[in-house]
Amino acid sequence: MKSLLLKKYGDIGKALSFSEIDKPIPNDNEVLIEVKAIALNPIDIKIAKGDLKAILPSIVKKPKLGFDICGIIRKTGSMVTSFKNGEEVFSRLPLHKGSGFAEFVLADPDHVASKPKNITHEAAATIPLAALTCIQAISKYAKAKAGQSILIDSGSGGVGTFAIQYAKSLGLNITAVTSHKNEVLVEILGANRVICYDFESFLDDGEKYDIVFNLIGDNNPLRSILAAKKGGTVVSIGGPPDIRFVLKLKINIIHKLLLYPLFGLMSLPIKILALVKGVNYYRFLTESDGKQLEIVKGLIEKGKIKPIIDRTYPLEKYEEAFEYLKTNRVKGKLVLNKIY
Known part of the structure; x- marks a missing residue:
């Protein structure tokens, strides 16, 4: 499968590149998600520059980017009972887990929630x-x-x-x-x-x-x-x-x-x-929590919270998207479509 990986520390637009890697296989307590959209966050830029190496040593050997995702579950581990194949979900992947810039990603079901029914994959990706x-x-x-x-x-x-x-x-x-x-x-x-x-x-x-x-x-x-x-x-x-x-x-x-x-x-x-x-x-450091995302799902479906998207880019224009993110002028969030 294709994945956008960080090959070296530096300017994020230049340090990322597409690679062909093996499609991940979920263990007994994981779900495999086909990623449809992913939101950008300032922490992606900090990780790419190497600013967090001192406090997040797990990213030094295998730096990962992309944590806000929305997609469809394509396979569940044998012990997973909370989700089923074909279910639309969204998640904030833990910093040590990533990378969301890929066709498929593994996630702990405790970090996943059902996508709000009244919004798109792109809108849901901005939320976690x-x-x-x-x-x-x-x-x-x-x-x-x-x-x-x-x-x-x-x-x-x-x-x-x-x-x-x-x-x-x-x-x-x-x-x-x-x-x-x-x-x-x-x-x-x-x-x-x-x-x-x-x-x-x-x-x-x-x-x-x-x-x-x-x-x-x-x-x-x-x-x-x-x-x-x-x-x-x-x-x-x-x-x-x-x-x-x-x-x-x-x-x-x-x-x-x-x-x-x-x-x-x-x-x-x-x-x-x-x-x-x-x-x-x-x-504090934000923690992944599927139960809290379920609370948010309810608020969105009731119309009490509306996702704010500034711009949406196709994945191949990730450099342009990150350049805009670096301006600190984004209203709401930026999203990449997963188009292969």
């Missing part, structure tokens, strides 16, 4: 990573309750557009940060208030929030803590990893011991500020 990130950030870590206020920093990207809709479904009061050109988009998605970062900072008015969902790195986690209420929660996927982050990594104990002091030092300024301000801070 963004959905799981939002559910785990807003519900699991922040323990959001109806009526609470939430600041979503970067509301027009793949995670942000989903976060606004998910927060709305929970009954939260939403403030979204985006550029002026995307103001109308985030309002349509459900933001009660929009802060345009090209005109003002979310710290300018002194407003404090029960939850701050930080999606950007640099100094934004520190600024997010300043925007949170005392006793509030900041959940980040953009800040430096902390000690708790190490526990989630699938690495050996020696590697974990080496990373503990490094991550502890990197996150120390954030931890100190959070302690001083009385704010709970979580930096």
